[in-house]
Amino acid sequence: MSYLEIKNLQKKYTANGPLIVNDMNLSIEKGEFIVFLGPSGCGKTTTIRMISGLEEITGGDITIDGESIVNKLPRERGVSMIFQSYAVWPHMTVYDNIAYPLKLQKLPKDEIKRRVEKAAEATEIQGLLKRYPAQMSGGQRQRVAVSRAIVVEPRLFLMDEPLSNLDAKLRVTMRTELKRIHTQQGSTSIFVTHDQSEAMSMADRIVVMYKGKIEQIGTPMEVYQDSATRFVAEFIGTPPTNFFDASIIKEGKEIYAKGEGFYYKVPASLHQALADYVGKEVDMGIRPEYIGISPQKKEGEGYLCDAEIDFIEPQGSHSILITRIGTNQNVKIHTVDYMDMKPGTKVSCYVKNEMVMFFDRETTKRIK
Amino acid sequence: MHKSLKVPKKATPYLLLFPIFIYYAVFWLAPVVSGVREVFIGMDGGFTLTENLKLMFQSELFSESVLNTAAFAAISVILQYIIALVLALLLSRKFTGSKLLMFVSMIPMAITPTATAILWKTGLVKDGWINSLLMNLHIIDQPIVFMNAEGFNAILLLIAIDTWTVTPSVMIILIAGLQGLQRELKEAAYTFGANKWQILKDITLPILKPSITTSVIMRMIAAVQVWSIAVMVLGYSKAPFLVERIAFYVDAIPGVDTSTKLAYTYSFLTTIVVLLATVVYLRVSNRNRIAGGGEEG
Ligand SMILES: Nc1ncnc2c1ncn2[C@@H]1O[C@H](COP(=O)(O)OP(=O)(O)O)[C@@H](O)[C@H]1O
Ligand SMILES: [Mg+2]
Numbered sequence: 001m002s003y004l005e006i007k008n009l010q011k012k013y014t015a016n017g018p019l020i021v022n023d024m025n026l027s028i029e030k031g032e033f034i035v036f037l038g039p040s041g042c043g044k045t046t047t048i049r050m051i052s053g054l055e056e057i058t059g060g061d062i063t064i065d066g067e068s069i070v071n072k073l074p075r076e077r078g079v080s081m082i083f084q085s086y087a088v089w090p091h092m093t094v095y096d097n098i099a100y101p102l103k104l105q106k107l108p109k110d111e112i113k114r115r116v117e118k119a120a121e122a123t124e125i126q127g128l129l130k131r132y133p134a135q136m137s138g139g140q141r142q143r144v145a146v147s148r149a150i151v152v153e154p155r156l157f158l159m160d161e162p163l164s165n166l167d168a169k170l171r172v173t174m175r176t177e178l179k180r181i182h183t184q185q186g187s188t189s190i191f192v193t194h195d196q197s198e199a200m201s202m203a204d205r206i207v208v209m210y211k212g213k214i215e216q217i218g219t220p221m222e223v224y225q226d227s228a229t230r231f232v233a234e235f236i237g238t239p240p241t242n243f244f245d246a247s248i249i250k251e252g253k254e255i256y257a258k259g260e261g262f263y264y265k266v267p268a269s270l271h272q273a274l275a276d277y278v279g280k281e282v283d284m285g286i287r288p289e290y291i292g293i294s295p296q297k298k299e300g301e302g303y304l305c306d307a308e309i310d311f312i313e314p315q316g317s318h319s320i321l322i323t324r325i326g327t328n329q330n331v332k333i334h335t336v337d338y339m340d341m342k343p344g345t346k347v348s349c350y351v352k353n354e355m356v357m358f359f360d361r362e363t364t365k366r367i368k
Numbered sequence: 369m370h371k372s373l374k375v376p377k378k379a380t381p382y383l384l385l386f387p388i389f390i391y392y393a394v395f396w397l398a399p400v401v402s403g404v405r406e407v408f409i410g411m412d413g414g415f416t417l418t419e420n421l422k423l424m425f426q427s428e429l430f431s432e433s434v435l436n437t438a439a440f441a442a443i444s445v446i447l448q449y450i451i452a453l454v455l456a457l458l459l460s461r462k463f464t465g466s467k468l469l470m471f472v473s474m475i476p477m478a479i480t481p482t483a484t485a486i487l488w489k490t491g492l493v494k495d496g497w498i499n500s501l502l503m504n505l506h507i508i509d510q511p512i513v514f515m516n517a518e519g520f521n522a523i524l525l526l527i528a529i530d531t532w533t534v535t536p537s538v539m540i541i542l543i544a545g546l547q548g549l550q551r552e553l554k555e556a557a558y559t560f561g562a563n564k565w566q567i568l569k570d571i572t573l574p575i576l577k578p579s580i581t582t583s584v585i586m587r588m589i590a591a592v593q594v595w596s597i598a599v600m601v602l603g604y605s606k607a608p609f610l611v612e613r614i615a616f617y618v619d620a621i622p623g624v625d626t627s628t629k630l631a632y633t634y635s636f637l638t639t640i641v642v643l644l645a646t647v648v649y650l651r652v653s654n655r656n657r658i659a660g661g662g663e664e665g
Binding site: 101 | 577
C-alpha cells in the first residue's frame with residue numbers, strides 16, 4: 001500500500017451539479033514530489049482542498065499510511081497547505097506567523113522558539129523575523145508561508161499554485177528553492193500548477209488533469225514523450241504538439257496515414273495498434289522537434305510532405321519555423337539546423353525517429 | 369528659450385486646491401473662529417479667559433449633562449458594537465433567510481431621526497404599542513410608564529433607541545470588512561488547527577481592527593453629539609446632554625444674553641471633548657497595534 005491513496009474520489013458542489021472531480025485514483029509514495037497539472041477550472045484546487053480537509057468529499061476515500069483521513073479535521077490529518085495568495089497573516093510579525101500553528105498546539109515557549117528559528121533558517125528568512133508582511137516582497141512572503149508550513153512537520157505538503165503571484169524570474173528561482181526544501185525536509189508534496197514548464201521542471205511524477213479526470217500519471221519524460229491522450233500531447237510542451245486530421249489506409253502490407261497535403265507511411269511498430277482503425281479517421285500528432293526539414297527534395301523514410309516556411313521565430317538556442325500542412329495553418333517546427341532560414345523557403349518535411357502519435361477520435365486516447 | 373507664465377512645480381497642487389481652501393475658510397473656519405472668540409468675550413464685551421466657562425460650570429444641569437454624555441457615549445458604542453458584530457458574523461455567512469434577515473435588520477437605517485423619535489414616542493406612552501405588546505405576551509401585568517424615566521433609566525431608554533437606530537450602519541461596516549477579508553487567511557488558520565473562536569479572536573478581529581477603529585471613532589463622535597432623540601422623546605432638561613444644553617439655550621430660552629454665551633461655551637466644550645476622545649483613541653489603538661505585533665521574537 002502506498003503512502004497516500006486516493007480512491008474513486010468524487011466531488012460535486014451541488015447535489016444536481018456536475019462532477020467537478022470525477023472518479024480520481026492516485027497512489028503517492030513517501031518522499032515523492034507530485035505535481036497536479038491542468039488548465040484553470042479542471043478541479044486541481046478542489047482536489048487538494050479535499051485532501052487538506054477544507055472541502056468535504058462527495059464520494060471515494062483518501063488514506064495516509066493506510067488510515068482514512070476523510071472524516072478528520074484538517075489538523076488531525078497532518079497536512080500543511082501553502083495557498084496561492086500565501087495567506088500570511090498581515091497583523092502578525094513573521095515570527096508570530098510561523099509560531100501561530102505551534103501556539104495552537106500549546107507547545108512550550110522555548111520549543112516554539114527553537115522550531116520557528118529552524119524553519120526560518122530552512123527558508124533563509126532568519127533576518128526578517130521581526131518584520132510585518134507589509135514590509136516584505138512577494139518572494140519573502142512566500143518564504144514565510146513555506147516556513148509556516150514546514151514548522152508543523154506535516155506528513156504531506158499541499159501547495160496550490162504557490163508561485164503564480166511571483167514575477168517570472170523569481171518564479172524560476174523559487175522552483176529550485178521549493179524543490180531543495182522538499183528534499184531537505186524529506187517531505188511528501190503535492191504541488192498544483194497550470195504551468196506545464198513548472199510541472200516538468202519540478203515533478204517526480206506529473207498528474208495531468210482535465211475536466212475533473214486524470215488524463216495521465218507519469219514522469220515528466222513519460223507525459224512528454226509518451227502522452228496518453230490527445231489532451232496531454234496538446235497541453236504539454238511549448239510549442240504544443242502539431243495535430244493533423246488523418247485517415248488510416250491499408251495498401252498491401254503497408255499502412256498509410258492520409259490527410260490533406262500528406263500521405264505518410266506509418267512505421268511498422270504501429271501497424272498492429274492501427275489495424276482496427278483502417279478506413280477510419282484519427283488525429284495524428286507530431287511534436288515540433290520531431291518534424292525534420294530539408295531544403296533539398298527528400299522523399300523516403302518518414303517523408304510527410306513539401307511545405308513553404310511562412311515565419312521564423314528565432315529563440316537563440318533554436319528557431320521555431322511556422323508553416324502550413326493541409327488544414328493545419330499553424331504547424332510549428334523546432335529546428336537547430338536551419339536557424340536562419342528565410343521565409344518563403346520551400347522544404348521537405350519528414351517525421352524524425354518514427355515519433356508520430358495517433359489518437360482515437362472518440363476516446364481521445366493514444367493508439368499504441 | 370521662450371518665456372511664459374511659469375508656475376513653480378510645487379505650487380501646482382496648492383493652486384488646484386485653492387477653491388477648496390476658500391470654501392473651508394468661508395463656510396467652516398470662519399464660523400468656528402467666531403464661535404471660539406465668543407467664548408472668550410465677556411458679557412461687557414471685553415476679553416475674559418474664564419467668565420463664560422464659570423458661567424457654564426455653574427449653570428443648571430451642567431454636571432449631569434457631562435456625566436450623561438459620557439455614560440451614553442460609552443455604553444451605546446460598546447453595546448452597538450457587540451450587537452453589530454454578532455449580527456455581522458451571523459449575516460456574513462449564507463443560510464436560508466439570511467438575505468431577508470439582513471433586509472429586516474437594515475430597516476432602521478432608512479428612518480429619519482424625527483420619525484424614529486415619533487415611532488418610539490408612540491410606543492413608549494402608557495397605552496403605546498410597547499406596553500400593549502409586552503402585556504399581550506404576558507411579560508408584564510401593569511403598563512410601564514417609560515416616559516417618567518429619570519436619571520440613569522432615562523439614559524438607558526435613549527441608549528436603547530439609539531442602538532436600534534444606529535446598529536445597522538455599524539453592522540454594514542463590519543459586514544463589508546468581513547466580506548473583504550480574504551477567505552484563505554481564515555482557512556490557513558483552520559488548517560493549522562484553530563477553532564472558530566480562535567479564528568475570530570486571533571485572525572478576523574485583529575485584521576478588521578483598522579476599520580473597526582475608524583468606525584468606533586465616528587460612532588463616539590456621533591454619540592457625544594446626541595440631543596435630538598433626547599429632546600423629541602423626553603423633552604428638554606429631562607435627560608441633559610452637552611449638545612442638548614446647546615439646543616436648550618438656543619431654542620428654549622432664546623434672547624437672554626447668558627443663553628447665547630452658554631450655547632457658545634457648551635459648543636466649545638463639546639468640540640474639545642470630541643477632539644480629546646479622538647486623540648486618546650488613536651493613541652491607544654496605535655499602542656495596541658505595536659504591542660500586539662511585537663510581543664515575541
Ligand atoms: N465553492 C464552489 N462552488 C461551486 N463550484 C465551484 C466551487 N469552487 C470551484 N468550483 C468549480 O469547480 C471547478 C473546478 O474548480 P477548481 O478546483 O478551482 O479548478 P482549478 O484549481 O483547477 O482551476 C470550476 O468549474 C469551478 O467553477
Ligand atoms: Mg486553482
